Amino acid sequence: MTGDNSVFIGNKPFMNYVTSVVMQFTTKNAPEVIVKARGKFISRAVDVSEVAAKRFLDKQVDVKEIKIDSEEFENKEGKRVRVSTIEIVLKKK
Amino acid sequence: MTGDNSVFIGNKPFMNYVTSVVMQFTTKNAPEVIVKARGKFISRAVDVSEVAAKRFLDKQVDVKEIKIDSEEFENKEGKRVRVSTIEIVLKKK
Numbered sequence: 043m044t045g046d047n048s049v050f051i052g053n054k055p056f057m058n059y060v061t062s063v064v065m066q067f068t069t070k071n072a073p074e075v076i077v078k079a080r081g082k083f084i085s086r087a088v089d090v091s092e093v094a095a096k097r098f099l100d101k102q103v104d105v106k107e108i109k110i111d112s113e114e115f116e117n118k119e120g121k122r123v124r125v126s127t128i129e130i131v132l133k134k135k
Numbered sequence: 136m137t138g139d140n141s142v143f144i145g146n147k148p149f150m151n152y153v154t155s156v157v158m159q160f161t162t163k164n165a166p167e168v169i170v171k172a173r174g175k176f177i178s179r180a181v182d183v184s185e186v187a188a189k190r191f192l193d194k195q196v197d198v199k200e201i202k203i204d205s206e207e208f209e210n211k212e213g214k215r216v217r218v219s220t221i222e223i224v225l226k227k228k
Contacts, residue, residue, distance in 0.1 A: 082178050084177060092219045096205060110201065111185070128181060130203070
């Protein structure tokens with residue numbers, strides 16, 4: 043999780059991320075929350091967004107925009123590797 | 136893969152899906168191709184879309200729209216299960 047209302051999805055327990063998203067909207071009164079992930083955590087980012095928006099914040103929060111992209115970097119063996127990224131922007135209605 | 140220019144992502148070899156997407160645009164001259172996936176295959180759908188659009192069809196194809204949703208169904212034990220879905224619409228420029 044970073045400062046600007048972003049929640050970065052990794053391998054912590056699933057509900058930690060859902061709670062983070064929900065609390066940004068409720069406790070911190072954020073107008074938007076961006077759920078971000080890379081590689082295999084992209085599926086999880088979609089799950090977190092769906093559960094937060096539909097189960098916990100139903101009729102209060104919508105998916106505003108989804109962006110996908112690729113990042114390239116060199117791995118430990120010096121080989122260029124491509125990894126996909128996702129940003130799911132959730133917005134208070 | 137279904138009839139209407141959709142490619143449904145599962146656990147076949149990765150490049151099968153990339154080739155399907157690319158061929159829909161090239162051989163079949165489709166104006167749009169929809170990459171669809173559920174659950175853990177969502178990350179893969181993003182990978183397929185990124186590789187097809189950026190490595191194989193660079194400057195020819197864009198991501199037009201991305202939709203996420205949830206489906207509910209009963210599993211074998213009669214328990215209600217929620218699964219996330221994604222649809223990535225790729226469009227010829």
